[in-house]
Each structure stands twice: as C-alpha cells, then as structure tokens.
Amino acid sequence: MTNPLHNKHIISIADLSRDELELIVATAKQLKQSPRPDLLTNKVVASCFFEASTRTRLSFETAVQRLGGTVIGFDSGGNTSLAQKGETLADSVKVISSYTDAFFMRHPKEGAARLASEFSSVPVINGGDGANQHPTQTLLDLFSIYETQGTLEGLNVAFVGDLKYGRTVHSLAQALSLFGCKFYFVSPAALAMPDYLCEELNQAGVNFEVVDDLEAVIPKLDVLYMTRVQKERFDPTEYQHMKANYILTAKMLANAKQNLKVLHPLPRVDEITTDVDATPHAYYFEQAENGVYARQALLALVLSEEFA
Amino acid sequence: MPQHKLQVEAIAHGTVIDHIPAGMGIRILKFFQLSDQDHPITVGLNLRSKHQGKKDIIKVEDTVFDVTQANQLALFAKDATINVIDNYEVVEKYRVTLPDAIDSVLACPNSNCISNEEPVNTKFHISESASGVVLKCHYCEKSFNQRLFNELN
Numbered sequence: 001m002t003n004p005l006h007n008k009h010i011i012s013i014a015d016l017s018r019d020e021l022e023l024i025v026a027t028a029k030q031l032k033q034s035p036r037p038d039l040l041t042n043k044v045v046a047s048c049f050f051e052a053s054t055r056t057r058l059s060f061e062t063a064v065q066r067l068g069g070t071v072i073g074f075d076s077g078g079n080t081s082l083a084q085k086g087e088t089l090a091d092s093v094k095v096i097s098s099y100t101d102a103f104f105m106r107h108p109k110e111g112a113a114r115l116a117s118e119f120s121s122v123p124v125i126n127g128g129d130g131a132n133q134h135p136t137q138t139l140l141d142l143f144s145i146y147e148t149q150g151t152l153e154g155l156n157v158a159f160v161g162d163l164k165y166g167r168t169v170h171s172l173a174q175a176l177s178l179f180g181c182k183f184y185f186v187s188p189a190a191l192a193m194p195d196y197l198c199e200e201l202n203q204a205g206v207n208f209e210v211v212d213d214l215e216a217v218i219p220k221l222d223v224l225y226m227t228r229v230q231k232e233r234f235d236p237t238e239y240q241h242m243k244a245n246y247i248l249t250a251k252m253l254a255n256a257k258q259n260l261k262v263l264h265p266l267p268r269v270d271e272i273t274t275d276v277d278a279t280p281h282a283y284y285f286e287q288a289e290n291g292v293y294a295r296q297a298l299l300a301l302v303l304s305e306e307f308a
Numbered sequence: 309m310p311q312h313k314l315q316v317e318a319i320a321h322g323t324v325i326d327h328i329p330a331g332m333g334i335r336i337l338k339f340f341q342l343s344d345q346d347h348p349i350t351v352g353l354n355l356r357s358k359h360q361g362k363k364d365i366i367k368v369e370d371t372v373f374d375v376t377q378a379n380q381l382a383l384f385a386k387d388a389t390i391n392v393i394d395n396y397e398v399v400e401k402y403r404v405t406l407p408d409a410i411d412s413v414l415a416c417p418n419s420n421c422i423s424n425e426e427p428v429n430t431k432f433h434i435s436e437s438a439s440g441v442v443l444k445c446h447y448c449e450k451s452f453n454q455r456l457f458n459e460l461n
C-alpha cells in the first residue's frame with residue numbers, strides 16, 4: 001500500500017488531513033521504538049538554512065543521519081555565494097533539488113517554502129518560513145501529546161503566554177481542532193489569540209475559553225502548553241508586572257491530573273521555574289528530543305513509498 | 309429626448325461593465341490594467357442609478373471577458389453586471405459572482421511575503437466571513453480584508 005504522503009511537500013499544517021496527522025505521529029512512535037538506520041541509505045537530503053536556526057537544523061540533520069541518509073546544505077544563507085550573487089530563491093531551489101532526494105529549508109520570508117515547492121523537483125519540507133508556518137514543530141508537539149496521552153482525541157489543552165505572535169500555538173491549535181479538543185487560552189490582553197483565529201475556531205465548532213487565572217484551570221488539563229513572552233514587546237515595568245501572572249511553578253501543579261504534561265517549544269527563559277523540571281509533569285526536554293522522531297517520520301513517509 | 313436614458317455613448321461591439329459602485333471605476337481600470345490594451349474605453353463616473361444612487365460604468369470596445377476574468381471584478385464591484393454587446397445589441401447579460409481565487413492582479417500587502425521579490429504571480433484565495441470578503445495569500449498565508457485592497461493605490 002502506498003502511503004498518502006509519499007512524494008508530498010510538507011509546507012503548512014493546514015494542508016494535512018486528520019488521517020495524515022495521525023499517520024505521522026504513529027510513524028514517529030514506531031521509529032522511536034524500532035529505529036530504522038538503513039531506511040534512507042543512498043538518499044541525499046538538502047538542509048538549506050537561508051536563516052540560521054541551530055535547534056531545528058541539528059534536530060533535522062540528526063533525523064536524516066539516524067535513518068542512514070546523507071545531508072548536504074548550509075546553515076546560514078547570508079554567507080552563501082547564492083545570496084551574494086543575488087540568485088532568486090526559485091533558481092536556487094531548481095538547482096539544489098536536482099542534486100537531492102528531498103529539500104528541507106528554513107527561510108526568513110513568509111511563503112518561501114510554498115514557493116520553493118513550485119520550483120523543486122523533489123519534496124520540500126518547511127522548517128519555518130518567517131512568521132508563517134513551522135509544521136515540523138507542530139508535528140513534534142502532536143507526537144509528544146499522542147505519546148503521553150495515548151490519543152489526540154478530546155483532550156483539555158491550555159495555551160499560555162504569547163498567543164498573538166506565537167506561530168507554534170496557532171498551528172497546534174489548528175491541528176488539535178481536528179480532534180475535538182477543548183482549549184483554554186491564558187495570556188495578557190495585549191498578547192491574546194488573534195481574532196481571525198478565534199473566528200476560524202468558532203467556524204470549526206471548537207470549544208474554547210479565554211481564562212485569566214492559570215492556576216484555577218490547571219486541575220482540568222491534560223496538556224499545558226507554555227510559551228515565552230518576549231521582553232521586547234513590553235516596557236520594563238509592564239513586563240515585570242505582567243510576567244508574574246504567566247509563570248508556572250511546581251506549587252501550582254499540586255492539584256494537576258496525573259496525566260498532565262507541560263510542553264514548551266523551548267528555549268525557556270523564566271516562564272517555567274526550574275522546580276517544575278523535577279515533577280512528573282515536565283515533558284519539554286523529551287518534547288525537544290521527539291523533534292528528531294517527528295522529522296524522521298516525515299522523511300520516512302515522504303521518501304519511501306511502501307512505508308507504514 | 310433620446311439622450312434622456314443614454315448617459316454614456318453606446319458601443320458597437322464589446323463589453324459594458326455596469327453597476328460599479330461610484331468611486332470604484334478608476335480603481336478597476338487601474339487594477340485590471342484595462343487601459344494598457346489598445347481598445348477604446350469609455351468611462352462614466354458618478355452616473356445616476358435607480359438602485360445605487362450613483363454608479364460608475366466602463367465600456368470596453370472590441371473585447372469580451374471570459375467569465376473567470378469578469379468574476380474578478382466582483383472583488384471591487386460585487387453587484388456589477390456584464391453586458392456583452394454585439395452590433396449595438398445586448399447579446400448576453402450576467403451579474404458577476406465572487407471567484408474562489410484571484411491571480412496575478414494584486415500585490416501582497418505583507419512586505420515580508422516572498423511573492424514580492426520572486427518571479428511568481430500572486431494568488432489569493434477568497435472567502436466570505438462575518439467581517440466581509442477575506443483574501444488569503446497563497447504564499448504567506450496571511451489573510452486580508454478586501455477593504456484593504458480598495459484603499460491601496
């Protein structure tokens with residue numbers, strides 16, 4: 001049986017169906033349990049970072065190597081002769097894709113990955129395009145939820161912190177909205193979930209609530225998704241005052257359900273105090289590790305027809 | 309008084325775009341680059357209309373739009389009617405309907421959108437929401453209210 005993602009571009013979470021999302025997380029689980037160090041033997045994968053992103057690059061390149069593939073690429077587009085000679089992205093993609101079996105890319109401009117997919121002769125995987133999409137982050141979030149909860153279905157999920165600019169929050173909420181989850185949004189008013197997204201969730205019939213008090217909602221939750229509130233967005237006094245309400249401490253987790261897991265896309269600054277790390281609820285470091293399995297799953301599905 | 313009804317000179321062959329909201333006629337000419345072609349064009353602005361108060365009208369001689377092209381006008385003039393004229397007679401008349409997408413006409417207002425610097429045609433997916441017509445860029449996936457494009461020049 002051919003898997004439906006074979007030879008597909010992975011650009012935006014919205015392009016993926018519920019079945020495809022489930023296939024990816026199930027494949028990630030399978031590869032975590034039974035490694036396949038020979039799956040991509042003789043495959044060459046391009047890893048093109050037109051903008052630096054150390055975490056994403058290391059995670060992706062580890063994924064390729066763990067499957068036995070070979071990586072070519074660059075880690076900061078500004079230093080390449082491509083940029084210096086002023087070649088269009090379209091032309092760069094045409095040439096590089098002709099050398100490789102898949103094309104993983106990060107780019108500072110929104111829409112770059114979609115554009116690349118129109119010029120590439122091989123599948124393009126979006127590793128982040130400006131402020132737009134970062135689907136592999138969402139897939140590793142979904143995998144972490146699936147792994148710890150045993151399902152993606154009907155969970156109570158709180159999103160905390162910067163819900164306005166946080167693209168990881170937006171994509172994860174969109175993805176989980178396909179699975180009948182209930183959402184709690186906890187943020188300063190200035191960083192609330194954007195209207196257009198709330199409207200989208202409403203149209204999709206998603207049950208969500210905007211809440212002020214994080215601690216009060218914790219006992220209901222299966223997943224607590226924390227994000228960083230960037231200092232730059234506030235003046236210093238406002239920041240000090242506001243930040244206090246969106247910090248998670250171990251004490252606040254006293255009445256949490258046993259299965260509650262705390263996720264965070266990292267890097268964390270001080271929105272999760274280090275005493276949370278020792279609780280059974282902390283899962284953000286495993287979550288980062290899961291990025292390698294989620295990216296392996298994508299590579300496996302996109303590059304091998306018979307997989308899964 | 310034969311000129312009582314005829315506010316703009318009649319054309320022999322071509323297309324009359326009627327019931328354009330007053331003020332949008334010039335924008336339509338500009339956005340769709342109608343005047344870049346060689347055909348004679350007559351434009352009427354602020355004409356009296358029974359239903360709209362005031363309206364604009366555009367007559368393009370020797371040109372017939374296909375339905376896809378004509379429907380792109382709906383973004384700026386949702387009640388516009390297209391009259392196809394042959395030998396001074398209206399041979400076809402229809403109201404435009406909002407298309408699913410609009411290609412190549414509008415630039416993306418997001419300055420960080422890749423479509424503004426690469427050799428590609430723009431494309432927007434169109435939907436209607438409670439707050440009006442929304443255009444979503446095929447590339448950067450940002451959504452814009454249609455009013456924003458009316459204000460741009």
Ligand SMILES: [Zn+2]
Binds near residue numbers: 111421422449
């Ligand atoms: Zn755009």
